[in-house]
Amino acid sequence: MKPFAPAAVLVGAVLGLxxxxxxxxxxxxxxxxRATPYTAASAPGGCPTAASLPIPKDFPADLPVPEGAVVxxxxxxxxxxxxxxxxxxxxxxxxxxxxxxxxxKAGFTAKDGEVEKDDAETxxxxxxxxxxxxxxxxxxxxxxxxxxxxxSAVS
Numbered sequence: 467m468k469p470f471a472p473a474a475v476l477v478g479a480v481l482g483l484x485x486x487x488x489x490x491x492x493x494x495x496x497x498x499x500r501a502t503p504y505t506a507a508s509a510p511g512g513c514p515t516a517a518s519l520p521i522p523k524d525f526p527a528d529l530p531v532p533e534g535a536v537v538x539x540x541x542x543x544x545x546x547x548x549x550x551x552x553x554x555x556x557x558x559x560x561x562x563x564x565x566x567x568x569x570x571k572a573g574f575t576a577k578d579g580e581v582e583k584d585d586a587e588t589x590x591x592x593x594x595x596x597x598x599x600x601x602x603x604x605x606x607x608x609x610x611x612x613x614x615x616x617x618s619a620v621s
Contacts, residue, residue, distance in 0.1 A: 513607035514538055514553050525550055526595045526617055530568035532561055535613065547618045557609045561601055562586055565613075569599075596620055 519537040525548060535552040542548055554561050562581065569576060569590055579588025585602040597617035604610035 513610055524548055528572050530572050532564050549616050551614045554611045554613050555609045558603050558611050561611045594620055
């Protein structure tokens with residue numbers, strides 16, 4: 467594992483996960499669900515085939531999401547936590563660069579992240595939101611990357 471390097475943010479190089487569905491990872495120890503998760507359909511190979519679920523109204527409006535992201539599941543957890551799982555088809559490196567570049571521009575500070583060959587994760591926070599994003603290559607979906615956001619309001 468390589469530690470997350472602030473220099474990677476500058477050069478543009480961007481939640482542990484367990485699969486909830488064939489398309490959507492969820493953080494370990496995320497706690498019990500308050501409601502049943504909403505999940506979009508996927509092809510046997512893993513790429514989403516259904517239209518994107520809507521981004522929930524309680525998702526932070528200023529938190530950047532890559533263009534073309536297909537929301538595959540939404541979970542509301544105890545403690546006001548929200549998990550939004552997406553699939554992006556722009557590839558791992560481009561999606562990583564997007565997260566590294568756009569989150570700071572939107573006022574989020576990254577902390578305690580790491581980048582490996584096929585996955586990456588970083589905690590982030592702003593004055594009103596704290597969270598974690600994860601990024602993981604999809605082996606059976608060309609250019610596909612899972613991007614999952616775990617967020618909660620700062621109290």
